[in-house]
Amino acid sequence: MAESPVRSEGAAREGDRSGTASVPMVEVWPNLVFIELVAMVLVTAGLVAFSLVVEAPLEGMADPGYTPAVAKAPWYFVGLQELLVYFDPWIAGVMVPGIIIVGLMAIPYLDRNPAGTGRYAFRQRPLAWIAFLSGMALWFGLIAIGEFARGPHWAWYWPGESWDVQKPAQPPSWDLPLGWGIAAVGSYLAAGLALPAVLFPAFRRQLGTVRYLLAMSLLLGLFSIPLKILLRLVFGIHYVVATDWFNI
Amino acid sequence: MSGIGERIRNGQLWKSIFRVGIPSDRRSRLQVILHNFFLHLHPTRVARSGLKMTYTFCLGGISAFLFILLTITGVFLMFYYVPEVGRAYSDMKDIGFVVPFGRVMRALHRWAAHGMVITVILHMLRVALTGSYKPPREFNWVIGVSLLVLTLLLSFTGYLLPWDQLAFWAITVGTNMAAAVPVAGHDGPFHEVAGVAVDNDVRYALLGGIEVGPNALIRFYVLHCVALPLIAVVLMGVHFWRVRKDGGISRPL
Ligand code: HEM
Numbered sequence: 001m002a003e004s005p006v007r008s009e010g011a012a013r014e015g016d017r018s019g020t021a022s023v024p025m026v027e028v029w030p031n032l033v034f035i036e037l038v039a040m041v042l043v044t045a046g047l048v049a050f051s052l053v054v055e056a057p058l059e060g061m062a063d064p065g066y067t068p069a070v071a072k073a074p075w076y077f078v079g080l081q082e083l084l085v086y087f088d089p090w091i092a093g094v095m096v097p098g099i100i101i102v103g104l105m106a107i108p109y110l111d112r113n114p115a116g117t118g119r120y121a122f123r124q125r126p127l128a129w130i131a132f133l134s135g136m137a138l139w140f141g142l143i144a145i146g147e148f149a150r151g152p153h154w155a156w157y158w159p160g161e162s163w164d165v166q167k168p169a170q171p172p173s174w175d176l177p178l179g180w181g182i183a184a185v186g187s188y189l190a191a192g193l194a195l196p197a198v199l200f201p202a203f204r205r206q207l208g209t210v211r212y213l214l215a216m217s218l219l220l221g222l223f224s225i226p227l228k229i230l231l232r233l234v235f236g237i238h239y240v241v242a243t244d245w246f247n248i
Numbered sequence: 249m250s251g252i253g254e255r256i257r258n259g260q261l262w263k264s265i266f267r268v269g270i271p272s273d274r275r276s277r278l279q280v281i282l283h284n285f286f287l288h289l290h291p292t293r294v295a296r297s298g299l300k301m302t303y304t305f306c307l308g309g310i311s312a313f314l315f316i317l318l319t320i321t322g323v324f325l326m327f328y329y330v331p332e333v334g335r336a337y338s339d340m341k342d343i344g345f346v347v348p349f350g351r352v353m354r355a356l357h358r359w360a361a362h363g364m365v366i367t368v369i370l371h372m373l374r375v376a377l378t379g380s381y382k383p384p385r386e387f388n389w390v391i392g393v394s395l396l397v398l399t400l401l402l403s404f405t406g407y408l409l410p411w412d413q414l415a416f417w418a419i420t421v422g423t424n425m426a427a428a429v430p431v432a433g434h435d436g437p438f439h440e441v442a443g444v445a446v447d448n449d450v451r452y453a454l455l456g457g458i459e460v461g462p463n464a465l466i467r468f469y470v471l472h473c474v475a476l477p478l479i480a481v482v483l484m485g486v487h488f489w490r491v492r493k494d495g496g497i498s499r500p501l
Contacts, residue, residue, distance in 0.1 A: 023499060025293040027277045032294055033287065039306045040313050047317070047363065051355035058344065061337040062416035064459065071417035074407050076365055076400055081421065090436050093425030104393045107376070108386035117379040118297070118500040125379060132376045136369075245437060 069152040069163060079142030085154065085170070086228050088247055096225075100135075103218045110215040112207065135222055173238035181241035185248070188227075192220040289488050291496050298497035303378070307371035311399075312484060314364040321357040322473065329409070331469035333462045336411035361403050368399045380498035388490040391483055398480045405472035408465065419468070420460050426451035 073081045083092035116124025151157030155167035176184065193216050197204040204212045228248070231237040239247040256262055257269045266284065271277040278292040297303065328347050329339045343350035372392060375381060381389035408419040427435040427449060431442050434449040446458050456463025491497065 024296045026296050027293050028290045029277045029280045051352050056355045056358035059413040062411045071421045073418050073422045089428035090430050093428045105390045108381040108389050117382045118498045
């Protein structure tokens with residue numbers, strides 16, 4: 001093969017300005033291969049030790065006739081299950097995960113800031129860091145609530161609290177009047193889309209209108225979830241907009 | 249001692265398998281990577297900055313390694329497990345109490361699966377925080393997101409197989425979400441328009457029935473042991489290949 005060992009892995013496309021010539025390079029053998037070997041040995045040893053001590057769970061045989069006190073999805077989906085408290089099933093279980101997947105895939109096409117690539121540089125890309133870390137915190141926050149603070153009928157039970165205490169599945173709550181609800185959602189979206197453009201015009205110009213609107217919509221969607229949860233848990237607002245077709 | 253090693257490494261057998269001897273100088277160190285199928289997944293040289301533990305934390309590599317561990321332990325479990333409602337659960341009991349090393353192999357498979365979900369998520373976090381999805385690596389990030397979804401689906405389909413209460417109800421809850429798909433699920437908005445009911449919606453297609461039963465078990469088994477791993481292997485191959493073709497691990501410009 002005509003592959004020259006030194007230059008073959010160089011910049012594949014124009015966008016990559018990190019040509020191989022200027023950076024200090026080292027051979028993969030033995031430098032990287034050795035690190036990989038050590039990592040494999042450590043991971044294997046740790047997992048074997050853990051597996052010898054902690055058994056994989058196995059409960060009684062599946063019985064469609066006997067519903068357990070609370071059925072929880074595997075932990076990585078418990079966050080979505082917790083969302084069912086606050087949103088219609090088709091929003092919590094279909095739309096939100098769908099938007100998360102498409103939104104994640106869209107990140108490289110929306111975040112065009114070239115600064116701070118190739119290292120952990122919060123200062124150069126604060127928005128990207130805050131957006132990504134907020135999403136992760138939300139995901140794992142919801143998982144923690146669903147795993148540790150939900151009991152029978154998905155009611156709130158503090159960790160350690162007895163599940164024998166009867167609780168109403170949902171504390172009393174009320175819907176905003178339709179007009180108020182639409183006004184609230186409308187002003188949230190309008191303010192969220194307009195304010196950053198007014199306050200940081202350079203930012204909007206750098207992104208371009210389409211990218212800006214898409215990125216801001218995704219961010220507004222992300223932040224609307226904790227907002228809705230707060231409205232419910234703190235103010236007892238069940239739905240901000242309640243209609244016959246959908247509720248948010 | 250070294251004389252014997254030398255003779256083995258220069259012998260016909262060794263050379264027929266490994267194609268080059270143990271690398272001693274710079275040139276042969278590059279060659280050993282190029283001339284070995286498995287090592288060829290790597291570039292021959294990497295930027296020194298990419299080797300720093302505190303950059304990648306080895307998370308992508310560990311994810312890939314956990315996938316290999318899961319394949320090995322999974323094949324072992326397949327020898328003893330039959331995906332049939334009347335048998336699956338007792339097979340799990342046998343694996344735990346009768347099969348030699350069965351208990352530890354099952355625990356390894358279980359914990360490695362949880363571990364892989366965690367390392368893949370952390371790997372995504374590392375890539376995001378270092379901005380490693382910037383051009384020319386955008387599409388490898390997209391492939392990565394697909395790999396994350398596949399990892400979750402692999403774990404989810406495996407969750408049903410023990411056929412215990414935990415498995416049954418977790419999958420019941422999880423697959424009920426499919427009923428909420430607009431139009432195509434029997435609980436989703438506008439399902440009446442399309443004439444969608446409990447026995448012809450997407451949940452029905454997923455489970456092969458109106459509830460989690462024998463058909464769901466065989467479907468999840470085949471997805472878990474054949475279909476999803478095959479897709480994952482192909483995507484991982486493309487993922488690694490793209491890391492190389494995009495110029496190796498990202499580094500400061
Ligand atoms: C089965 C799951 C996955 C495996 C086995 C895997 C494996 C790897 C490996 C071995 C690397 C080399 C560098 C490193 O170790 O960090 C890498 C790089 C990369 N991965 Fe993944 N990955 C997976 C999932 C993901 C996900 C979920 C994403 C993002 C959503 C992603 C995006 C990337 C990108 C953009 C790179 C290039 C990073 C750079 O150049 O610095 N991968 N992956």
